[in-house]
Amino acid sequence: MSCFFAHDLNCVRDCAGPACIAVDGKDSSVNESLLERVCGCPALPALPMVAAEVLRLASAPDAHLSRIASTLNQDATLAARVLKTVNSSAFGQRRRITSIPQAIGILGQRQLKNLVVGLTLIPALGKSKTGTFDQLAHCRRSLYSANAAKIFSTRIKTSDPDELFLGGLLMDLGVIALATALGDEYSRVLLKAPKHADLESVERQMLSLTHSRISAALVERWNLPSELAEPIRCHHTPQKSSHSVRSGAMLLYVSGLCADVYVEEDPLWAIAEIERVCREELQLTNCDANEVLSELAESTRSLGESFQIQIDPMATFAESGRRRTRKFLQINPDPREARHRAETAITEHRPIGNASPGSPTGQWFH
């Protein structure tokens, strides 16, 4: 059997388009008028006032925690979500946090800012009206991405985990913006991209504008942490980003793939690419990748409630393993052999194949 996944992967790489450029620079291949139209779309949700004020206060060099706390407490729903998030397993607190000043003391200003933005924007985006586009499913994917970015950056200690968490939440904001502003026109783009990893090249071909570019532009326009803009812009083309942001862009890229393991119908391509990125870019083993995926499933479930995003309780690492087995059985000419190899790999919690670079799970697909 030919290795159609490897062909697919090369296709995406070949179509990766122009290298990322400086955030403030102009890219002649970008449809600037469409960019303006999408970013200026009045139907896009705005950052709620309390969240904007918390962001402003927490950004000041002489920020007073008591003022930030009293502002945050003006929005009881937001304050409750902050407490729920801090007490979730994703934050690993041993004792229960019961007040906002306590939560701010633990989070610090920087993390609080990131959390407040995420906790207000994501639920708002999840409820925004975008025709036939399933924005809730999209926000669910963003929550998985954000959490994966945090887990990866905590593990390899190259970037600020909380900043990367926000980066993961915001990197695909452009998809919702495009769906909101263009409606059916963007639905046709989505139809041509069977998985999220294909979207960037399809957008480039059909619109001369990518969701990554829009996400980065919105981060800047909404005065969100500007250091996130370029990694977000390069989250599908990290290999082409400048050296200073390559690590962040690469972590966002692999985090999106981790989300795909739990939200895409077929997780095989994502898993193979996660393995490749871990091995070639992050100096992590396939076993590390499996541990990240396992932790991701557990901790994202506990975050879902705070972000008002329902997470399927069946979306576990074991269940993703069973889906892998089913896919192996579909594509392997010898079902008994495929089942044995897939189940052995999952039981032993080891990589699902001996993939060579760019060749997902090597021998099983040839």
Ligand SMILES: [Fe+2]
């Ligand atoms: Fe994306």
